[in-house]
Amino acid sequence: MPLLPVAEAQTRLLALRDPVEVETLRLAQAAGRWAAEPIAALRTQPSRDLSAMDGYAIAHAALPGPFRLIGESAAGRPFASPVAPGETVRIFTGAAMPAGADCVLVQEEARVEGAQVHLAGEGPAHPGRNVRRAGLDFTVGDVLIEAGERITPARIALAAVAGHAALPVRRRVRVAIAATGDELRPAGAPLGDGDLPESNGVMLTALLADLPIDLVDLGILPDRLEVLRDAFAGAQADILVTTGGASVGDHDLVRPALEAAGAVIDFWRVALRPGKPMLAGRLGEGVVVGLPGNPVSAFVTATLFVRPLVAHLSGAADPLPKPTPATLAEPLPANGERTDYLRGRRIDGRVHVAAIQDSSMLRTLARADCLVLREPQAPAAAAGDSAQILDLA
Numbered sequence: 001m002p003l004l005p006v007a008e009a010q011t012r013l014l015a016l017r018d019p020v021e022v023e024t025l026r027l028a029q030a031a032g033r034w035a036a037e038p039i040a041a042l043r044t045q046p047s048r049d050l051s052a053m054d055g056y057a058i059a060h061a062a063l064p065g066p067f068r069l070i071g072e073s074a075a076g077r078p079f080a081s082p083v084a085p086g087e088t089v090r091i092f093t094g095a096a097m098p099a100g101a102d103c104v105l106v107q108e109e110a111r112v113e114g115a116q117v118h119l120a121g122e123g124p125a126h127p128g129r130n131v132r133r134a135g136l137d138f139t140v141g142d143v144l145i146e147a148g149e150r151i152t153p154a155r156i157a158l159a160a161v162a163g164h165a166a167l168p169v170r171r172r173v174r175v176a177i178a179a180t181g182d183e184l185r186p187a188g189a190p191l192g193d194g195d196l197p198e199s200n201g202v203m204l205t206a207l208l209a210d211l212p213i214d215l216v217d218l219g220i221l222p223d224r225l226e227v228l229r230d231a232f233a234g235a236q237a238d239i240l241v242t243t244g245g246a247s248v249g250d251h252d253l254v255r256p257a258l259e260a261a262g263a264v265i266d267f268w269r270v271a272l273r274p275g276k277p278m279l280a281g282r283l284g285e286g287v288v289v290g291l292p293g294n295p296v297s298a299f300v301t302a303t304l305f306v307r308p309l310v311a312h313l314s315g316a317a318d319p320l321p322k323p324t325p326a327t328l329a330e331p332l333p334a335n336g337e338r339t340d341y342l343r344g345r346r347i348d349g350r351v352h353v354a355a356i357q358d359s360s361m362l363r364t365l366a367r368a369d370c371l372v373l374r375e376p377q378a379p380a381a382a383a384g385d386s387a388q389i390l391d392l393a
Contacts, residue, residue, distance in 0.1 A: 003271035005376075006304065006339050010320060012266055013280045013305055016287045019315045020238060023171045027160055030151045033169035033212050034315035039145035042163030045137040049097040053130040056088040056110055056117050057101035060127040067105075067117045073098055088117050097131060104130035138162065148317025170315040173211075176237035177204050178218035180228065180244040180254055181293060186220065199362070200243040200291070200298045207302055211310045228257030238286050238313055241306055244293025254290050255279060263288055271338045271376065274359035275301035287313075296359040300341050300371065303390065323373055323388035326351045332374065332381040340374035343367075344389065351389060368392060 004012075022036040051057065051073070058067055067088035073079040078096035079089045088105070089098055097104075109121025124130060138144060144162055145155050151167060159167055177200075184198040185191055198220050205215060221231050223245065232240060245254035255265065258281070265281035268290075274297040279290040289306055291298040303321065311319035329350035332342075343364050344351045353372055354364045370389040381387065 003269050003276065003338065004267050006270060006272050009267060009270045009280070010305065010308060013287070013289070013309055014312045014319065016266060016280065016282055017238075017285075017313060020170050020173055020313050022168050024166050024168050026166050027156050027164065030167045030169050031153065031156060032210070033151050033167075034311070034317075035145050035147050035149050035151060036168040036170055036315055037147050038143045039159055039162070039164065039167060041138045041140055041142045041144055044135050044139045045161055046132055046134055048134045050132045051091045051093055051095050051097060051104050051130065052132050053104050053106045054092050055104045055106040055130065057083060057091040057097055058088045058103060058105050058124075059083065059085050059101055060103045060124060060129075062086050063123055064119045065117065066119075069112070069115045069117055102127040102131070106130060146317065148315055150316065170212075170313070172214045173310050173313045174216065174236070174238045175208065175213045175310065176216035176218055176235040176240045177201050178221050178231060178235075178240070178242045179293075180221045180223065180242060182223045184220045184244075199295050200293065203295060203299060204241060204243070204302055204306070207299070208307065208310060211307065212314055213310060223253055225253050225257050225260065228253055229260040232258055232263070232283065232288070233261035235283070235286070239306070239309060240283055240286055240288040241291060241302070242288070243291045243298045245290075258283065258288055258290070270301075272300070272304070273338045273340050275304075275341075276338065278305070280305070294359050295362055296343075296365050299365060303371070303392070304341075321390050323390055325386050326370070326372075326389045328353070328372075328381055328383055328385050328387050331383050332372075332387075334380045335374040335376060335378040337376050339376055340372075341390070342372040342374060344370050344372045346370060351387065 062085040067086060070087050071079045072090040073095040074092045075094040079098040083098045083100035103124040105123055109123055111118045111120040144158055179198050179201045183194055183196050185195050187197045216237055218231055221228055242254050245252045263281050263283040265279055268279040269276055270278055275292055277292050278301045281288050291301045308319040327350045329352045342353045342357055344353045345368055351372060369392055373388040
């Protein structure tokens with residue numbers, strides 16, 4: 001069976017399930033979610049003309065003055081009466097412009113003598129100078145946040161000023177993580193001959209920490225078909241992520257255990273390096289993603305598949321990671337039939353690819369801040385050539 005290209009595997013994975021249900025949350029609780037529908041302005045901002053500077057509100061046609069000072073306008077305390085030509089009010093940044101005034105003489109260009117304000121500089125060049133017009137930011141009905149955009153701190157502020165106290169978003173995604181392997185022991189536990197500390201579970205938990213998930217830790221599962229089957233069948237998750245046991249050895253029992261639990265495998269084995277023996281399918285109403293047990297392979301496949309799947313189920317309009325261009329610091333050889341994701345680090349504006357890319361080397365991964373993409377059959381690249389990279393958190 002030919003290996004599935006990465007882009008096709010990503011498309012098929014995201015098609016396995018629609019986004020989760022919608023809930024409405026207060027603004028502070030909506031942070032980090034994705035908007036479930038377009039968010040439109042309920043008010044105009046600013047709702048009326050405001051001063052952009054500290055100074056004096058005047059009619060431009062009355063320049064060069066002088067102007068009779070008749071009052072004051074401050075934020076939250078507007079001057080209620082109109083201003084006639086030849087009159088002015090002291091005004092502060094953010095305060096409402098009084099009727100009859102169409103510009104602001106900044107205080108640095110004004111000289112005050114008793115109740116008279118004189119021009120002491122060039123003055124405002126035109127009507128509207130130093131004024132924020134009503135609707136400068138947005139008007140009622142403007143769509144400010146599109147469906148599928150993430151609710152960032154800036155968008156929370158925008159929604160608040162637009163008149164919203166709560167937003168429709170997708171609920172948190174329930175993610176279950178299971179590490180499999182008889183050789184695995186909890187991190188920090190005593191190790192016997194042939195034992196290994198389990199690192200994938202904590203790594204994946206950290207990798208997904210910034211996403212809106214509820215985590216279910218299934219712990220370390222032994223290489224026993226019936227134990228794996230029962231754990232998978234009882235997971236009750238939107239996404240079940242397994243690590244290890246996804247290949248074809250005698251002890252690689254994840255696929256048969258998933259099928260015994262009722263899963264339907266959609267694809268298995270992807271044309272990428274590292275991470276070829278990953279699988280995906282449906283288990284009940286949820287999606288299952290089987291990652292390799294090798295921690296570097298698990299990290300790369302989780303970056304390419306699990307994070308985008310969580311974002312998709314959370315309602316993201318554009319959940320896939322986006323490569324950005326970079327300049328290579330060293331030459332790279334021609335690539336083979338799989339997409340390569342090479343660990344690299346940016347130094348002084350260029351990307352240095354780790355000399356040894358063995359997928360067992362976690363220290364190399366920990367030092368990397370990006371993955372350098374090498375498409376299948378890519379020709380040799382020289383130092384100074386452009387490459388595509390994925391930023392790592």
